[in-house]
Amino acid sequence: MTGVSLFSKIAILGLGRMAKGLAIDLGLQGIQVYMIDLKPRREKERRQREKDLKEECESVVGLLGRESCSYPFPIYLDTLSGEAYDLVFEGLPEEIQTKRIAFSQLAKETLICSMTSTFTVGELASGIDPSLSVCVTHFMNPPYLIPFLEVVPHPKMAPLRERQLFKFLRQVGHMPIRCKSSPGFVISRLQLCLMNEAVRLMQEGVASPEDIDKAIKYGWGYRFPVMGVLEFIDVGGLEILFHAGRSVSDELNRPDLRCPDLIQTKFREGAIGTKALRGIFEYKNHEEVRRADINRLKKQVRLKNLLDSIHEEEGEWEKEEEQS
Numbered sequence: 001m002t003g004v005s006l007f008s009k010i011a012i013l014g015l016g017r018m019a020k021g022l023a024i025d026l027g028l029q030g031i032q033v034y035m036i037d038l039k040p041r042r043e044k045e046r047r048q049r050e051k052d053l054k055e056e057c058e059s060v061v062g063l064l065g066r067e068s069c070s071y072p073f074p075i076y077l078d079t080l081s082g083e084a085y086d087l088v089f090e091g092l093p094e095e096i097q098t099k100r101i102a103f104s105q106l107a108k109e110t111l112i113c114s115m116t117s118t119f120t121v122g123e124l125a126s127g128i129d130p131s132l133s134v135c136v137t138h139f140m141n142p143p144y145l146i147p148f149l150e151v152v153p154h155p156k157m158a159p160l161r162e163r164q165l166f167k168f169l170r171q172v173g174h175m176p177i178r179c180k181s182s183p184g185f186v187i188s189r190l191q192l193c194l195m196n197e198a199v200r201l202m203q204e205g206v207a208s209p210e211d212i213d214k215a216i217k218y219g220w221g222y223r224f225p226v227m228g229v230l231e232f233i234d235v236g237g238l239e240i241l242f243h244a245g246r247s248v249s250d251e252l253n254r255p256d257l258r259c260p261d262l263i264q265t266k267f268r269e270g271a272i273g274t275k276a277l278r279g280i281f282e283y284k285n286h287e288e289v290r291r292a293d294i295n296r297l298k299k300q301v302r303l304k305n306l307l308d309s310i311h312e313e314e315g316e317w318e319k320e321e322e323q324s
Helices: 017-028 041-063 097-102 121-125 159-171 188-203 209-223 229-236 238-251 261-269 286-313 316-323
Strands: 010-013 033-034 075-077 089-090 113-116 133-139 148-153 175-177
Touching: 010 017, 010 159, 017 033, 017 041, 017 133, 041 075, 097 175, 113 121, 113 159, 113 209, 133 159, 159 175, 175 188, 188 209, 209 286, 229 261, 238 261, 286 316
Parallel strands: 010 033, 010 089, 033 075, 089 113, 113 133, 148 175
Antiparallel strands: 133 148
């Protein structure tokens, strides 16, 4: 059972979509969790909620090809009832007072991971005993399919507790990153730029909505699973980004499309990526770059074969022929 040696009793506060998704995710790793509603309900409604939770878990587990007989279904509770949990994921409504009241009922040694998209870790920890460990864990939905999440630890969190959390998250199949408390974190800011620009392209009539989506599915979708955006800048050449940013910005009269100051500074310094052995990242030598290129190409071939097979099963190419 993954992660049991690190946390023996895990609870999830709330019954929202992300909370249920995380319960399913941990269950798939053999970890039973306590789903705590914290909302007063009549007995009939309570039983219905419990039934709905189990049915949703069964549905997803079946969809993922797992046997429900070996799946540890979450235990539904409607109160914290004085139980001692050593790890709690909080997915309550985005009301700061509701969260603080719940936190105040937890033991001081509990590690609290809030799944908020609204409040900073400082706001969440305000007024709480300093010995309590608080952080923000921002998963992507659904967490049982997407391993990425952002973790924003409280500045005063003990390093040992932070390492313990990161180790647990990796053991249960996630890829956490550490980031500062900033509006939108990392992934939401990146998504915001992409989504707004996609709508602008549609609004300007540059391409149809369907074709803009194809650009992502068949363009970025084939590239970025095996390399990061910043890595791509270095591989492609930082000078390309510099000149393209200036050209497109001037042509569209869009100052916001100009490159950030950091790119302009690196361009002037000649730090233009892998060919110069320095750019966004630093590189030891050209042999290291060559090996990385070969490794990336092998991954991309595997990815292409997988995605091609998926699209062929759906008859995507035939649909395109019919529409052309």
